[in-house]
Amino acid sequence: MEQPTTAPNVPLKNRSLAALLALTWPGLGHVYQGRTAKGALYFLCIFGLYTVGFALGEGANVYWTWVNPLRNPEHFRLYYLGQFWVGLPAWPALIQATLIQQGFQPLFNGFMAAPMLDLAMDNGVREVMQDVVRRVFSLHQKYGGLKEIGDIYTTIAGLLNILAIYDAFEGPAVHQESTSASEVPSTPGGESS
């Protein structure tokens, strides 16, 4: 099978699989392609940013809710649309939201569960969710506006991983590149003498 490349030294292998791996964990797609150093850079930058942001919110700033954004915009978690793209580190929030939506008790004492209370909730679920809500509101008292910085860090980490996924699928955006300025052709498409 022919391996598509965008530059002579960038073997992309199975591009779809690489993109899927990059979506699953930042940098993993590049490691699969043999672009280990670049994978490490993406991992350090994206996962590092996500981890710092996650820690600033004590793990309570990455969550999802299955609500209609038009009917219930107050509880719709816009940040998660960005956070989702970090991959596995952010996906437990989907599981927790689904469990709560289906009326089951969230796992791990409500870790990454949305701080929402509903009258229709079962007593056991409500007990766990009250703890979650209390924890989230105490964050503001402890750290002030830093929780918002955690929201921003985790969201931007996810959005940056979209660039990494695209890089794994399509290769670097600049196809013909040279490392020194003198090697760049003087005219577009022209030949250097």
Place this chain on the structure above:
Amino acid sequence: MSLPAVGFLIPLGLINAYWFAPPLILVISLVYAASRHEAWPLIFRHATRLFLMITGILALVTIILLVINTQV
């Protein structure tokens, strides 16, 4: 389950929020540059240029806002 508070080293609430901008700009610059190029010298050159540009624009906007603020 909550993560251990990261405020045990320094009281995080006392840190000016502006200090959280440079690491964010650095990461954005590096990831964007890495998505554009494959050669490391080009990645670092592009990332440095982007970092300086974003920081410069932010500093300029801050200065303009401060000047306007003192004259209002």
